[in-house]
Amino acid sequence: MKKYLSIIVISLFVLSSGIAFSYDGSLPDDTSYIGTITKIDRGARVIELTTKFEKTPKTWKLNMQDECQIQVKTTKDPSERGAFKKFAELKEGTLAEVHGWPKDGKWLARKISILNPDDYMIKRLESDMKAGVYFGHEP
Amino acid sequence: MNKKGFLALILAVLFLAGIAEARKTELTPADQRDWQVIAPQDSDSPLRDYAMLYEAGGHDGNIGVIGIPSMKVYRYIKMGVDMHNFPFSGSNAGNNNGTPDGKFLWVSDKGADAVIELNLQTGFAERILANPKPFGIHHSAAMSPNGKYIFLTGELSGKMAKMRVADGATTVIDVPPAPSAPDYPDASKDGKYVFAGNYYHSAVMVFSQDPFKFIKEIPVGKNPHGTNFVPTNRWAVVCDKLSATQSVIDVRQLKVHRVIPVGAGPLHNQPDSYGKYNYISSFVSDSTCKVDLGRMQMVDEFPIHYRVGHNSISPDDHYYVSQNKFSTGLFNPTGIVFAINFEEQDIDELSPTYGKSVKIVPINGEPHEGRQIFSTTIQRWNTGTGGDLFAKGYELGDVKVSFDDKNTPGRSLTKRPSLEPLHLAGAKRYFIPRDDGKPGVTQEGDVTVVRIKAFSYGYIPRFIHVKKGAKVRIILTNIDKAAGLTKNPDVTMGFLPAGYYGQKTRIDGVRGMSGVGEFIADKAGEFEFYCQQFCGPLHLEMRGTFFVDPPGGTASLSVGDYDEMSKLEYQLGDPEEREFITGGNRLLNTLKEGNEPAI
Numbered sequence: 040m041k042k043y044l045s046i047i048v049i050s051l052f053v054l055s056s057g058i059a060f061s062y063d064g065s066l067p068d069d070t071s072y073i074g075t076i077t078k079i080d081r082g083a084r085v086i087e088l089t090t091k092f093e094k095t096p097k098t099w100k101l102n103m104q105d106e107c108q109i110q111v112k113t114t115k116d117p118s119e120r121g122a123f124k125k126f127a128e129l130k131e132g133t134l135a136e137v138h139g140w141p142k143d144g145k146w147l148a149r150k151i152s153i154l155n156p157d158d159y160m161i162k163r164l165e166s167d168m169k170a171g172v173y174f175g176h177e178p
Numbered sequence: 179m180n181k182k183g184f185l186a187l188i189l190a191v192l193f194l195a196g197i198a199e200a201r202k203t204e205l206t207p208a209d210q211r212d213w214q215v216i217a218p219q220d221s222d223s224p225l226r227d228y229a230m231l232y233e234a235g236g237h238d239g240n241i242g243v244i245g246i247p248s249m250k251v252y253r254y255i256k257m258g259v260d261m262h263n264f265p266f267s268g269s270n271a272g273n274n275n276g277t278p279d280g281k282f283l284w285v286s287d288k289g290a291d292a293v294i295e296l297n298l299q300t301g302f303a304e305r306i307l308a309n310p311k312p313f314g315i316h317h318s319a320a321m322s323p324n325g326k327y328i329f330l331t332g333e334l335s336g337k338m339a340k341m342r343v344a345d346g347a348t349t350v351i352d353v354p355p356a357p358s359a360p361d362y363p364d365a366s367k368d369g370k371y372v373f374a375g376n377y378y379h380s381a382v383m384v385f386s387q388d389p390f391k392f393i394k395e396i397p398v399g400k401n402p403h404g405t406n407f408v409p410t411n412r413w414a415v416v417c418d419k420l421s422a423t424q425s426v427i428d429v430r431q432l433k434v435h436r437v438i439p440v441g442a443g444p445l446h447n448q449p450d451s452y453g454k455y456n457y458i459s460s461f462v463s464d465s466t467c468k469v470d471l472g473r474m475q476m477v478d479e480f481p482i483h484y485r486v487g488h489n490s491i492s493p494d495d496h497y498y499v500s501q502n503k504f505s506t507g508l509f510n511p512t513g514i515v516f517a518i519n520f521e522e523q524d525i526d527e528l529s530p531t532y533g534k535s536v537k538i539v540p541i542n543g544e545p546h547e548g549r550q551i552f553s554t555t556i557q558r559w560n561t562g563t564g565g566d567l568f569a570k571g572y573e574l575g576d577v578k579v580s581f582d583d584k585n586t587p588g589r590s591l592t593k594r595p596s597l598e599p600l601h602l603a604g605a606k607r608y609f610i611p612r613d614d615g616k617p618g619v620t621q622e623g624d625v626t627v628v629r630i631k632a633f634s635y636g637y638i639p640r641f642i643h644v645k646k647g648a649k650v651r652i653i654l655t656n657i658d659k660a661a662g663l664t665k666n667p668d669v670t671m672g673f674l675p676a677g678y679y680g681q682k683t684r685i686d687g688v689r690g691m692s693g694v695g696e697f698i699a700d701k702a703g704e705f706e707f708y709c710q711q712f713c714g715p716l717h718l719e720m721r722g723t724f725f726v727d728p729p730g731g732t733a734s735l736s737v738g739d740y741d742e743m744s745k746l747e748y749q750l751g752d753p754e755e756r757e758f759i760t761g762g763n764r765l766l767n768t769l770k771e772g773n774e775p776a777i
Contacts, residue, residue, distance in 0.1 A: 142369075
């Protein structure tokens with residue numbers, strides 16, 4: 040009986056290790072995400088971001104730190120490059136890259152970068168996805 | 179028509195059709211990638227630049243400010259002796275550029291063994307964070323995610339330090355087992371780890387940020403240098419300088435995940451802000467190597483001119499700057515010390531000039547770290563709004579940035595210092611015809627003469643002892659025949675003892691003549707000296723030790739006038755400026771471990 044139990048425990052451990060260290064897209068303790076802002080709670084300063092370029096999109100709830108910057112990173116309008124935006128100007132449906140870190144059960148955003156959907160990196164991530172190379176997956 | 183005639187007719191028709199196809203003038207995508215482009219390009223000398231490259235200028239003692247994409251040099255800001263690495267204040271969230279709040283950058287001064295704070299808004303050095311003596315800083319590029327701490331690598335003493343930038347309170351720990359040479363560090367984006375390459379061990383040393391302690395070492399390729407976390411924090415990328423590989427460390431498992439062959443002599447990483455591509459400077463192969471971290475393989479390589487060291491990437495991932503160490507044959511001579519160069523490369527895959535060098539400009543000094551920032555972060559203070567800097571600060575969108583840090587030593591709401599730390603103090607330097615005297619220490623009258631031969635990559639002798647109080651004359655002779663592995667004919671050698679004497683002597687050794695430095699050895703101690711002029715892939719390992727022995731004894735890292743030197747800490751033109759110095763031995767081990775969260 041002990042033998043069977045130990046085999047089950049070892050199998051579960053191996054299985055859980057495999058799950059813990061298999062990278063199939065973004066994970067809760069990643070420190071950046073790329074995707075579309077699908078929901079904005081302006082009162083609570085929380086945004087929801089649904090990832091792109093992954094095999095299965097995931098939705099993450101991101102709490103904005105007081106110091107969280109919102110900045111245009113890539114744009115068709117050269118005069119807008121690097122422009123800082125106010126939270127009120129942030130719109131749902133925006134393609135964004137968010138940097139921050141998890142702490143005490145919350146994910147704290149430090150920077151939201153607004154992206155141009157026609158930028159070369161977005162096109163690259165799209166074409167890679169079509170070729171079966173998904174962002175954040177185990178290579 | 180017989181069969182042969184029919185075949186000949188078909189062939190003739192196909193031949194003519196082929197000619198007609200070949201004569202078509204329609205541009206193919208391949209044609210459009212050529213140099214001959216009509217559409218205006220970003221880099222066509224814009225009057226305003228959308229980003230700024232800040233670079234630590236090495237032995238010129240400056241921080242250089244360069245426009246992106248124009249590559250125009252805007253300013254050289256006087257900082258110290260030998261500037262190496264820096265983070266922008268704010269957070270390390272993102273790639274190497276981090277998330278700057280636009281207030282400061284903190285640059286390591288390897289020559290003076292200190293960290294100097296540059297106020298980005300005033301554009302002047304504002305404070306000196308003195309390292310506890312002896313320390314022997316090299317890089318200090320690692321900042322915690324919350325921006326409150328910087329991690330310093332004591333390459334020359336085998337130590338690491340965590341410093342609270344508000345007041346300079348520092349904890350120093352040893353890097354076991356000795357000898358260790360922690361050089362290029364980075365801090366993980368989640369506040370857990372600090373990684374630092376250790377070329378004596380061919381390993382990456384792992385420390386926890388809070389509490390600050392050594393955890394383990396991870397064996398990587400031979401002689402690791404640039405070590406950086408990617409923005410997702412999933413991987414840390416390590417340049418295995420002598421293995422021509424990139425080790426990719428799995429940050430969750432703390433072990434090497436993949437080893438990727440890259441160009442020879444990889445030195446530094448620039449991951450893009452997505453963590454998709456990592457751009458590597460490869461010194462020996464004279465190239466920028468582009469690694470796809472999605473596929474875990476090198477996918478492109480761009481030539482550079484020549485011998486790249488550090489590198490930087492624009493905040494929108496559209497331009498990459500190869501910070502080259504040699505300009506052999508490219509520019510006019512400027513004396514014994516030649517101008518190195520920065521080469522801007524277009525990395526926008528949809529651009530007609532993708533992969534090409536779009537600008538190459540001569541640069542002063544021997545730059546190390548380069549980081550880029552959107553120009554919108556630096557405010558326009560010179561049109562009557564300067565007063566706002568003191569109390570009101572500025573806004574980055576909704577984020578209010580204030581200089582209200584009155585609780586910081588040496589700071590107040592009504593005073594923003596403008597320091598000019600001395601590059602060299604009490605130093606007498608000159609050149610003489612090549613000196614072929616026997617290397618070693620001799621007494622000539624009342625002068626202790628130290629003859630040192632410098633070559634790629636070392637010194638003869640490596641250990642030098644002089645007596646405290648001696649009048650010292652260092653004679654440095656470059657004995658390289660063809661500049662070591664790289665064969666560049668214009669290699670200059672250097673001699674710079676880190677710490678107290680770093681401000682008294684900094685000698686350049688060109689082939690054919692000898693450099694001389696004279697000073698009084700008035701403080702006892704052990705001082706590592708190094709080559710401040712980049713001379714090849716093992717330049718970093720070109721080290722020796724200068725002992726100033728106290729009466730009746732031998733100096734060591736524990737026997738010397740360290741407390742006395744710590745009171746001086748850094749030499750400034752005006753003694754009253756010392757109020758802007760903090761840290762040093764006075765605040766050694768005052769940072770309470772386990773009580774100082776990094777996020």
